[in-house]
Amino acid sequence: MxxxxxxxxxxxxxxxxxxxxxxxxxxxxxxxxxxxxxxxxxxxxxxxxxxxxxxxxxxxxxxxxxxxxxxxxxxxxxxxxxxxxxxxxxxxxxxxxxxxxxxxxxxxxxxxxxxxxxxxxxxxxxxxxxxxxxxxxxxxxxxxxxxxxxxxxxxxxxxxxxxxxxxxxxxxxxxxxxxxxxxxxxxxxxxxxxxxxxxxxxxxxxxxxxxxxxxxxxxxxxxxxxxxxxxxxxxxxxxxxxxxxxxxxxxxGPTIGELWYEDGQLHVTCSDAREITLCKGTRRNKPIRGENGAPVNEATFPVVPEDVYVRVTVTDFAGNKAYTNAYFVDELMREDN
Ligand SMILES: [Zn+2]
Ligand SMILES: [Zn+2]
Missing domain, CATH: 3.20.20.140 (Metal-dependent hydrolases)
Structure with missing residues (x-):
């Protein structure tokens, strides 16, 4: 769900x-x-x-x-x-x-x-x-x-x-x-x-x-x-x-639209971003960037228990960031069952 x-x-x-x-x-x-x-x-x-x-x-x-x-x-x-x-x-x-x-x-x-x-x-x-x-x-x-x-x-x-x-x-x-x-x-x-x-x-x-x-x-x-x-x-x-x-x-500066988790995936949408990064509780961060410097407006990241927690940062072309709260994976997955 x-x-x-x-x-x-x-x-x-x-x-x-x-x-x-x-x-x-x-x-x-x-x-x-x-x-x-x-x-x-x-x-x-x-x-x-x-x-x-x-x-x-x-x-x-x-x-x-x-x-x-x-x-x-x-x-x-x-x-x-x-x-x-x-x-x-x-x-x-x-x-x-x-x-x-x-x-x-x-x-x-x-x-x-x-x-x-x-x-x-x-x-x-x-x-x-x-x-x-x-x-x-x-x-x-x-x-x-x-x-x-x-x-x-x-x-x-x-x-x-x-x-x-x-x-x-x-x-x-x-x-x-x-x-x-x-x-x-x-x-x-x-x-x-x-x-x-x-x-x-x-x-x-x-x-x-x-x-x-x-x-x-x-x-x-x-x-x-x-x-x-x-x-x-x-x-x-x-x-x-x-x-x-x-x-x-x-x-x-940047805005965040949708943010949801489902079946081991975290999905986010946002205003024009140079980079969307999933920050994690261990050394497993994952940045997403557009091809040839094009803006990105959404990302889907896999989430596994080893991540401990996940949080998203969105960076725009001026370097300003938006930050989601952190979500602990045990709670995300508990809701899954
Ligand atoms: Zn003050
Ligand atoms: Zn103060």
Missing amino acids: RKYLLPATGNDYKANLHCHTNVSDGRQSPEEMKADYMAQGYSIIAFTDHDILIPHPELAEENFLPLNSFEVEINQPDVEEKSARKTCHICMIALEPDNITMPFWHREKYLFGNAVKYRDQVKFDESKPDYERRYTAEGISEIMRMGRDAGFFVTYNHPRWSQENYAQYSGYVGMNAMEICNFACCYEGYDDHNGAVYDDLLRGGQRIFCTANDDNHKYEDRFGGFTVIRADKLEYRTITRALEEGNFYASE
């Missing part, structure tokens, strides 16, 4: 799941950002201002959905030079529209930029003590777990900009997804194309998704990384359920 890895039906909603407005250290107001992104064909923005959950339900309309969210950062202590400190940034998106309670909170610490002005508006559990962040694998996994337990979709962000490497991120457990591309970090000169980090985490046994985001703070750092969510309607819980179920792909 054909198993659709992206739903066969539904609409594709373009989303920016990571951004900063003037509620923290961004230049644009939420209203301005909404208008500019809608003009570029976006339907969804997760407003992930630093360390603070300020919802924007007033921005919702028929063709636009604001998601309630924030980005938490956990900094390495005891390193004097700030630019040399490792740091871990995590976005959290509330799955339910009425969940606007910060899952961990400190009454005095951690806010910076304009966020300080919004401290009194934050909803938190007053019965809980102030939460102290710890830059250790345990401390970061605890924050991811607390976010998940409190009903948030948890994404690990921009490892390159953060100066984190395998020794750090391999110990982080509990994320739903990681950023395979962070456009603002790339714009600022950091190579936050993170296919290799995604493979590291997948090979470590974490069954997680990948997103591409702008993480925009200003004007030049926009419209370079987006996530396409396939769902029946632009309704809060429908969209966050699609996130939970992995019904999306990440992109810097």
Whole structure:
């Protein structure tokens, strides 16, 4: 039976799941950002201002959905030079529209930029003590777990900009997804194309998704990384359920149409591509290219248990990529029976 890895039906909603407005250290107001992104064909923005959950339900309309969210950062202590400190940034998106309670909170610490002005508006559990962040694998996994337990979709962000490497991120457990591309970090000169980090985490046994985001703070750092969510309607819980179920792909430009598995074959269709590659959990990758440099728009790849997992990358003629989530072969084949 054909198993659709992206739903066969539904609409594709373009989303920016990571951004900063003037509620923290961004230049644009939420209203301005909404208008500019809608003009570029976006339907969804997760407003992930630093360390603070300020919802924007007033921005919702028929063709636009604001998601309630924030980005938490956990900094390495005891390193004097700030630019040399490792740091871990995590976005959290509330799955339910009425969940606007910060899952961990400190009454005095951690806010910076304009966020300080919004401290009194934050909803938190007053019965809980102030939460102290710890830059250790345990401390970061605890924050991811607390976010998940409190009903948030948890994404690990921009490892390159953060100066984190395998020794750090391999110990982080509990994320739903990681950023395979962070456009603002790339714009600022950091190579936050993170296919290799995604493979590291997948090979470590974490069954997680990948997103591409702008993480925009200003004007030049926009419209370079987006996530396409396939769902029946632009309704809060429908969209966050699609996130939970992995019904999306990440992109810097190319689009993906069909993606399905059937009888040991994975099939994908896409916009004009220079190359379609099936990336796998072992040294078995397979690229497909058009003859004499012609564009390709579809590919069918054989899948075997030794592949462990498979994921597709599509590269266009400008070098921009689209990335599917990873699909573990044991689950693909289990559905076959
Ligand atoms: Zn960040
Ligand atoms: Zn950010």
